[in-house]
Amino acid sequence: MTLTEKYQTLRHVKKMWASSAALGAWLFASGAVASESELPKGHFLFPEEGNIVGEMYTVTATKEDTLLDIAREHNVGYEEIRMANPDTSIWIPGEGTEVTIPGQYILPDEPRTGIVINVAELRLYYYPEVEEGKAQRVETYPIGIGRDAFNTPLGITQTTMRLENPAWYPPESIRREAAERGDPAPAVVPPGEDNPLGQYAILLDIPGYLIHGTNQPDGIGMRASRGCIRMHPEDIESVFWRVPVGTQVNIIDTPVKVGWGSNGDVYVQAFTPTDAQSFGMEMLLDVVSLIEAHEGDEHSIDYEQVSHVLEKANGQIVPLS
Numbered sequence: 001m002t003l004t005e006k007y008q009t010l011r012h013v014k015k016m017w018a019s020s021a022a023l024g025a026w027l028f029a030s031g032a033v034a035s036e037s038e039l040p041k042g043h044f045l046f047p048e049e050g051n052i053v054g055e056m057y058t059v060t061a062t063k064e065d066t067l068l069d070i071a072r073e074h075n076v077g078y079e080e081i082r083m084a085n086p087d088t089s090i091w092i093p094g095e096g097t098e099v100t101i102p103g104q105y106i107l108p109d110e111p112r113t114g115i116v117i118n119v120a121e122l123r124l125y126y127y128p129e130v131e132e133g134k135a136q137r138v139e140t141y142p143i144g145i146g147r148d149a150f151n152t153p154l155g156i157t158q159t160t161m162r163l164e165n166p167a168w169y170p171p172e173s174i175r176r177e178a179a180e181r182g183d184p185a186p187a188v189v190p191p192g193e194d195n196p197l198g199q200y201a202i203l204l205d206i207p208g209y210l211i212h213g214t215n216q217p218d219g220i221g222m223r224a225s226r227g228c229i230r231m232h233p234e235d236i237e238s239v240f241w242r243v244p245v246g247t248q249v250n251i252i253d254t255p256v257k258v259g260w261g262s263n264g265d266v267y268v269q270a271f272t273p274t275d276a277q278s279f280g281m282e283m284l285l286d287v288v289s290l291i292e293a294h295e296g297d298e299h300s301i302d303y304e305q306v307s308h309v310l311e312k313a314n315g316q317i318v319p320l321s
Helices: 003-017 020-030 067-073 078-084 172-180 233-240 281-295 303-312
Strands: 043-045 052-054 057-060 098-101 104-106 114-118 123-127 137-142 155-164 200-204 210-212 223-225 248-252 256-260 266-270 317-319
Touching: 043 052, 067 078, 067 098, 078 098, 104 256, 137 233, 200 233, 256 281, 266 281, 266 303, 281 303
Parallel strands: 114 248
Antiparallel strands: 043 137, 052 104, 057 098, 114 123, 123 137, 155 200, 155 248, 200 210, 256 266, 266 317
């Protein structure tokens, strides 16, 4: 190994150590970590059967906790923690309050390669490449996406460049709006705590769109950006050094997912559609058809129960009795 190669390797390892999630993923890929219980939160081995990973569990809030603090610690976003705990205060859940962590996920019905982003779910799935013979795994992270009128674009693209400590160049639309408010925006925002891109950014092959960190982490799990995909600072750091340039990124809008457990049970999960339209009969029939295609026509389906799950659209994974 040349001196340059040694320097690059040491620099890379240093960056990996900076994030416990990245370190855990690196240790698992190298074979040093052998079981799922040793993986960072949000990292899972592929299920031997079915398409569901993780589990629901509860934690106890302390006096100092907000619901957003708990969400971030446990790898979930704003909408996820709010919908899982509808009667709990976001800012003062209260000491001793039991908080539900929606840590179970139905994997998107898409090829398990590269990055899959489900905007309806406000969640990113990363399928890292592993050496032959190593266990396949998936990582999943909460994200922020584009708000109304600034929808995150859908389709298959790829990563094109990684930027550490990026500068932010406010687009003309933002500068114009700021000027109209009497608060002119700068032509460029240098790296630092005021930079909305955070410390790391991954460019996509869609002009103007990135996967990046943020200086406002409370917005993770919301539709609040101008179309870019935001991640918690520690999450973007954990994947930044491991996502190769040219990685496929599949951005989908799937408000309903159907899951199958290892015991063969059927589950349905529904989220609020990004277009704000309610689920209709067509969606109900699509879900039923998907279940029948997997289970066969003889599987007993409670149409009313499926319709109720779609109507609530609260992101909870519901078993179909």
